[in-house]
Amino acid sequence: MNNPHTNINSTSIPLHSDRIRVDLQLIADMVEPGTRVLDIGCSDGELLGYLTRTKKVDGRGLELSNEGVRNCVAQGLPVMQGDADRDLGDYPDGAFDYAILSQTLQATHRPKEVLSELLRIGNKAIVSFPNFGHWRARFDLMFRGRMPQNPNLPIMWYETPNIHFCTVRDFVGMCDDMGVKIERSMVLNESGSKVSIDSHSRFANFFGNQALFMLSK
Amino acid sequence: MPTTASKDKRAPLPGHHMVLGETDKLRLDSGVEFGPFTIAYQTYGELNADKSNAILVCHALTGDQYVADEVHPITGKDGWWLEIVGPGKIIDTEKYFVICSNVIGGCLGSTGPKDTNPETSKPWGLDFPVITIADMVRAQTMLIDALGIDSLFAVIGGSMGGMQVLEWCKSYPERVFAAAPIATSFRHSAQNIAFHEVGRQAVMADPDWCGGNYLLEDKKPARGLAVARMTAHITYLSQPALHRKFGRKLQNRGSITYSFDHDFQVESYLRHQGKSFVDRFDANSYLYITRAMDYFDLSIDYDGRLADAFKGSKTRFCIVSFSSDWCFTTAESRQLAHALNAASCNVSCVEIESDKGHDAFLLDEPDFHMVLGGFIDGAAEIRGLK
CATH class of the missing domain: 1.10.1740.110 (Rna Polymerase Sigma Factor; Chain: A)
Structure with a gap:
């Protein structure tokens, strides 16, 4: 199953494969081996399973869909049902080295609070989201007068779980407001591969389909 | 019609019986020093050389030790979890050494109120001391000690069995590698x-x-x-x-x-x-x-802070609830999971969609079996059990 909020790549990867979706691979590359990881919105456990197998992390997952939770636990991954808005409050401060929120921030009710929770329970937060500043989104609004709908954001406005869209610059602005330090950032293309543009440049906000940030307090 | 008790006296029930508490008595929560007493139990499979493959299955209120017997000695029916426990099954008796004991206070071979009070030579009746879930578990630890097992690979049980699982995890965390409390709660509700x-x-x-x-x-x-x-x-x-x-x-x-x-x-x-x-x-x-179930409340010793009951625990937990269970609801399971999160424990928590109510944990529920199987296999891999 692909991420429910966005459609990044339709190629399905078999379970227990050591190859994972390209955008998830970029996240995995940011994680040091043997660390404690919380994957929020872990879906079917593709990233969590990979990190557990290849980086020997002490990984936990939180997933909204019952089906996702079931599939994760059936693979032996410690995952529980829950969502980013409601269920992060129980975890103690600094319980994890990394709190990962992949392609989920835009579907939360209070993105700012969620981000601050990530940085409370994790020493570092790894966050990825679709970029609303991408030229196609701008094109849809400017020339079609319609909310963006494209292979990357396939769901109609009235059905999408995505309620808090932002651009790369918006996100950076929020981090600045919160005094959050951007440790690393990159933009990705439609298939989730890294685009070699300086992520702070305005080109990144124009050509990046998605953005990936590693943050700390 | 002869009573069950008199039947028992004529022909003891099949299976193992261990007399415990002869020298070191069982100290009950009520303060009574109890013993000696008998625990009736069944085992399935073989204990491996380093004694690392033992799984304790805890039975529910009206369950018993015959968890995986093909023919129950009294009812003639299947053992109560034959669906789950057996060769090649989810709790694979070709791989694990499975122990299931009748709780103290029970009536299928372990000492209970229908047995003879040695002081009066009459049945205990209401002179039998009040038993708690912690007492049941203490008696189980004495049995596990007597079997020479230091640490259990897993403790698994549903309903009251799940309460025993949680009590094990609270009181003997270093002796439990993996725990599956199923269709249960950390305390018995008012309802x-x-x-x-x-x-x-x-x-x-x-x-x-x-x-x-x-x-x-x-x-x-x-x-x-x-x-x-x-x-x-x-x-x-x-x-x-x-x-x-x-x-x-x-x-x-x-x-x-x-x-x-x-x-x-x-x-x-x-x-x-x-x-x-x-x-x-x-x-x-x-x-x-x-x-015993009514008295169960794991948080009571911690001023209601349930998380403190599990502080520092290394046990891997898998909590399972069933959507239509109104005895032990998913909301209660989630409360337990949140407490375990707050204690930084390794916890999975799954709700299984089923309309079969509380009894779903005893029935053919493929999703439940898939989850429990995955959890046990995953834990076995980490424990290095082949």
Whole structure:
């Protein structure tokens, strides 16, 4: 199953494969081996399973869909049902080295609070989201007068779980407001591969389909 | 009709019996030093050389040690978790050494109120000390010690069995590698206590209960215990499951009879459930074990801060609930999971969609079996069990 909020790549990867979706691979590359990881919105456990197998992390997952939770636990991954808005409050401060929120921030009710929770329970937060500043989104609004709908954001406005869209610059602005330090950032293309543009440049906000940030307090 | 107790005396039930607490007695929560006592238990599979493959399965209120027997010695039916435990099954007895013991206070071979009080040479009856879930678990630790097992690979159980699992994890965390509390809670709810009280009052209202001394009087409070079972049985099902199974269908008749006969199939079913239960269960045991569940509240020693009960625990937890279970709801399971999160424990928490109510954990639920199997296999891999 692909991420429910966005459609990044339709190629399905078999379970227990050591190859994972390209955008998830970029996240995995940011994680040091043997660390404690919380994957929020872990879906079917593709990233969590990979990190557990290849980086020997002490990984936990939180997933909204019952089906996702079931599939994760059936693979032996410690995952529980829950969502980013409601269920992060129980975890103690600094319980994890990394709190990962992949392609989920835009579907939360209070993105700012969620981000601050990530940085409370994790020493570092790894966050990825679709970029609303991408030229196609701008094109849809400017020339079609319609909310963006494209292979990357396939769901109609009235059905999408995505309620808090932002651009790369918006996100950076929020981090600045919160005094959050951007440790690393990159933009990705439609298939989730890294685009070699300086992520702070305005080109990144124009050509990046998605953005990936590693943050700390 | 001979009572279950007198049947037992004539022909001891099959399986292992261990006498414990001869020198070091069992200290009960009530303060009583109890012993010696007998624990009846079954084992399946072989303990490996380093004694690392033992799984303790804990039974529910009216369950017993015959978890994976093909033929139950009293009912003649399948063991209560034959679906799950056995060669090549989810709890694979070719890989694991499975132990299941009758709880103390029970009536299938472990010392309970129907046994003889050595001081009076009469059945204990209500002189039997009140037992708690922690007492049951303490007795189990004595059995596990006697079997020479230091650490259990897993402790698994549903309903009251799940309470024992949690008690193990709280009191002996270093002895439990993996734990699966299923369809259970960290405390018995007011509603569950209320239903138990109805059951107990039904038993006590039966004149044949004789103030708890029915064995001395050669009587049996069969009607009271049957009513208790009928009530409890309803709570183990769900509205949709009852409707699917019975609807308003009539029992072997074309129309209602304008009487209090069992016109409806559901009535006939419940009467049968009640009747068959009294053949295998002791009424006083029912009082004692329901009381043990009522008293269960893991958070009580921690001023209600449940997370503190699990601080520093390295155990891997898998909590399972069933969507239509109104005895032990998913909300309660989530409360437990949140407490475990707050204690930085390794926890999985899954709700299984099922309309079969509380009893779903005993039934053929493929999603549940997939989850439990995945959890056990994953834990075995980390433990290095092949």
